Amino acid sequence: MTVMQTTAETIVPNATRTETGTETRTDICSAPPRRHPRPDGQDRYTISEVVAFTGLTAHTLRWYERIGLMSHIDRSHTGQRRYSNRDLDWLDFVGKLRLTGMPVADMVRYAELVREGENTYLDRRELLESTRRDVLTRIAELQDTLAVLDRKISFYGDAGRAGETEGTR
Helix, strand or coil: CCCCEEEECCCCCCEEECCCCCEEEECCCCCCCCCCCCCCCCCCECHHHHHHHHCCCHHHHHHHHHHCCCCCCEECCCCCEEECHHHHHHHHHHHHHHHHCCCHHHHHHHHHHHHHCHHHHHHHHHHHHHHHHHHHHHHHHHHHHHHHHHHHHHHHHHHHHHHHHHHCC
16 A cells, blocks of 8 residues: 555545455545556665656655655665665655645654554644645746736737837838
């Protein structure tokens, strides 16, 4: 199960019932997870492979681990980090949180809440709802800015056409 999925034993919106009778609730607002290069069970990646797959730097990956944004990363017998598909899912989610503008401290807090377990669902939801409100505010500001740019582009387009018409007389 990835970070983006939860299992519920009660009937909830956006849930589908499996053959065993349990319901799986999936975050319908997220993009489907990327296909991993290796199937589950064969999903051990070196830091350089994760760098190539995610576009993050090795320094960033080590920093995420140091500040607690990544949970404990398994190590080989020689001490080399070994990332899993689950780690890649988490890094994808962290990337989405970064795009929202969520402060790093809030991302670390969210990661701590995830590690604490299901009893933190309410706190996690509140943190994500707060971030969502911030994103909606930024979207509105960007839409206003886009409207100003569109007006200016239209103005200069009209002015350019008027200048071309006068120049041909």
